Amino acid sequence: MKLRGLYAITDSQLLAGKFLAYVEAALDGGVTLLQYRDKSSDEARRLREAEKLHELCSRYKTQLIINDDAELAARLGVGVHLGQTDGPLTPARALLGSKAIIGATCHGQIELAEQAAKEGASYVAFGRFFNSTTKPGAPAATVEMLAQARTRLQLPICVIGGVTLDNAEPLVAHGADLLAVVHGLFGADSTQDVTRRARAFNDLLKYSA
Ligand SMILES: Cc1ncc(COP(=O)(O)OP(=O)(O)O)c(N)n1
Ligand SMILES: Cc1nc(C(=O)O)sc1CCOP(=O)(O)O
Ligand SMILES: [Mg+2]
Numbered sequence: 001m002k003l004r005g006l007y008a009i010t011d012s013q014l015l016a017g018k019f020l021a022y023v024e025a026a027l028d029g030g031v032t033l034l035q036y037r038d039k040s041s042d043e044a045r046r047l048r049e050a051e052k053l054h055e056l057c058s059r060y061k062t063q064l065i066i067n068d069d070a071e072l073a074a075r076l077g078v079g080v081h082l083g084q085t086d087g088p089l090t091p092a093r094a095l096l097g098s099k100a101i102i103g104a105t106c107h108g109q110i111e112l113a114e115q116a117a118k119e120g121a122s123y124v125a126f127g128r129f130f131n132s133t134t135k136p137g138a139p140a141a142t143v144e145m146l147a148q149a150r151t152r153l154q155l156p157i158c159v160i161g162g163v164t165l166d167n168a169e170p171l172v173a174h175g176a177d178l179l180a181v182v183h184g185l186f187g188a189d190s191t192q193d194v195t196r197r198a199r200a201f202n203d204l205l206k207y208s209a
Contacts, residue, residue: 003101003123003156005032006201007180009067010053011134012038014186020052025191027060029198032178033101035081037067050076063101070095079103079122084112089119103158108141110149117155123178124153128161129171134182135161143174150175165200172208179205 008023008031015022023034034057036050050066054076057064066073066080070092073080079101080092092102104116106124113124126146128138138161149157156177163171164184171179179201188194 002177003032004177005179005205006030006185006198007033007035007158007160007178008185008198009035009037009160009180009182011182011186012040014134014182018191019049020056021191022186022188022194023053024056024060025194026185026198027056027062029195030202031060031062031198033063033065033079035065035067035180037182039068046072047075054078065101065103073100081105081125089116089121093120107139108145110145110152113149113153113155117153121155123156123158124149125158125160125178125180127159127180129159130162130164130167132162132183143170146171146176147174165197165204168201168204169208172204177205 008026036053038046050072054064064078066078068086070080074095081103082089082092083105089102089104101122103123103125104121106112106116106126108126116124126141129141132138157175158178158180159171159176160180163179163181168179185194185197188197
């Protein structure tokens with residue numbers, strides 16, 4: 001199955017007090033991948049929340065991805081997303097098996113993506129394309145490099161960093177398969193608006209070649 005659609009990413013601060021309600025609202029609108037991203041070192045809470053998300057994702061037939069932590073992903077039997085300093089892809093692939101979804105952060109560098117492809121990544125992620133309140137210091141990527149990456153890479157391409165309904169269209173037009181979003185989705189004022197936004201992100205991908 002080709003990975004294409006909305007890639008919703010959780011944020012423990014933004015979702016405080018409404019975590020499962022907002023995640024379920026997004027799943028209701030349609031989510032291809034859901035990433036559990038929690039940068040705290042509270043392992044017990046991380047396990048508890050990841051288990052809850054796993055159960056929710058199973059109900060909605062959505063694939064769960066764990067950020068940073070291949071061991072936790074292995075424990076749950078789900079995928080993982082690894083950045084450039086989160087450990088190598090090859091052992092993660094050996095740990096999780098050939099069917100697991102493994103994503104790799106490639107910033108704005110096609111060479112990193114080509115290397116990740118060789119090491120068994122399932123998708124590559126480029127960013128940050130716009131200002132991001134979630135991760136303001138992330139290195140920048142451009143639409144021009146995205147277009148070039150599209151011609152050089154066979155893998156699904158994920159875009160991230162300040163993506164919203166207002167700015168995502170050119171990214172899709174230049175080759176993005178997965179729109180990875182925190183604030184542009186979960187920054188909504190109500191569960192109804194989260195669901196509406198999720199549907200609208202999916203429509204952007206559906207009605208583009
Ligand atoms: C889909 C996706 N793309 C990029 C990232 C960023 O990963 P990383 O560079 O490891 O930074 P942190 O998210 O761990 O702070 C991501 N998480 N997901
Ligand atoms: C986690 C993350 N990684 C990025 C990168 O560029 O690698 S940008 C980012 C934050 C994405 O959140 P928002 O949609 O709120 O900008
Ligand atoms: Mg990381």
